[in-house]
Amino acid sequence: MPRGSAGRRVAAGRERLVRADVFTLFPQAFEWYLSQVHVRNAVALGHRFCLTNYRDHTPLSHVQVDDAPYGGGAGMVLRIDVVCAALEAVLPGDAARLKDGRRVVELTPKGRQLDDALAAELARQDLVLLCGRYEGIDERVTHLVSDRISIGPYVLSGGEVAAMAVLDAVMRKLPGVISNPDSVVSESHSAVLEGGAEYPHYTRPAEFRGWTVPDVLLSGDHGAVDRWRAAQVRKG
Numbered sequence: 001m002p003r004g005s006a007g008r009r010v011a012a013g014r015e016r017l018v019r020a021d022v023f024t025l026f027p028q029a030f031e032w033y034l035s036q037v038h039v040r041n042a043v044a045l046g047h048r049f050c051l052t053n054y055r056d057h058t059p060l061s062h063v064q065v066d067d068a069p070y071g072g073g074a075g076m077v078l079r080i081d082v083v084c085a086a087l088e089a090v091l092p093g094d095a096a097r098l099k100d101g102r103r104v105v106e107l108t109p110k111g112r113q114l115d116d117a118l119a120a121e122l123a124r125q126d127l128v129l130l131c132g133r134y135e136g137i138d139e140r141v142t143h144l145v146s147d148r149i150s151i152g153p154y155v156l157s158g159g160e161v162a163a164m165a166v167l168d169a170v171m172r173k174l175p176g177v178i179s180n181p182d183s184v185v186s187e188s189h190s191a192v193l194e195g196g197a198e199y200p201h202y203t204r205p206a207e208f209r210g211w212t213v214p215d216v217l218l219s220g221d222h223g224a225v226d227r228w229r230a231a232q233v234r235k236g
């Protein structure tokens with residue numbers, strides 16, 4: 001999808017349209033993800049996904065974006081002036097005020113861990129995702145963000161994979177993006193399942209290498225199927 005694509009508005013209904021801006025040093029990392037059918041559905045509905053490369057807006061010479069850490073130590077730190085310049089080039093106004101009208105998120109292993117409830121919260125507003133690389137973003141990014149989010153207790157090479165996880169979890173909450181809305185309402189970790197895992201799914205063949213499907217699922221008795229599924233969810 002082209003950078004800054006506004007998308008084709010097809011059938012937004014009365015739903016709020018979400019704009020998600022991703023700031024990264026590696027916009028090409030998002031190409032495959034943004035070509036997926038549910039993302040294209042979202043764009044067709046009028047939601048927008050805009051990618052910005054910090055390098056395209058750096059005020060520094062030689063497209064510099066990072067610097068050595070004060071106090072010494074390994075690695076490079078993404079500069080706060082570069083982050084602000086990119087934000088203010090794309091979303092006019094004072095970068096520190098952006099969080100007043102939207103969620104501005106730094107992806108960092110030090111953040112609050114992403115879960116279904118947080119994804120649902122994020123889906124209610126426009127979103128700005130700031131991806132760090134190297135040693136991360138200068139700590140003064142805290143003046144810019146409303147949230148610091150981690151996708152798990154491990155360190156990735158950068159925020160891009162985490163940003164895609166956040167985008168994907170959020171996008172599945174937007175009405176009309178997933179063609180079968182029931183699959184979103186009752187999927188694993190959702191409120192409907194009280195945060196638990198979804199029941200197991202099976203499909204044809206009914207038997208493969210002696211591995212069978214529970215008889216109840218082949219019975220045609222929808223009440224029994226519902227009771228079996230509910231019991232599986234309770235078992236976890």
Ligand code: ADE
Pocket residue numbers: 107108109149150151152153154155156157158159162
């Ligand atoms: N950047 C590096 N590691 C990360 C993680 N676990 N979650 C979010 N952003 C990250």
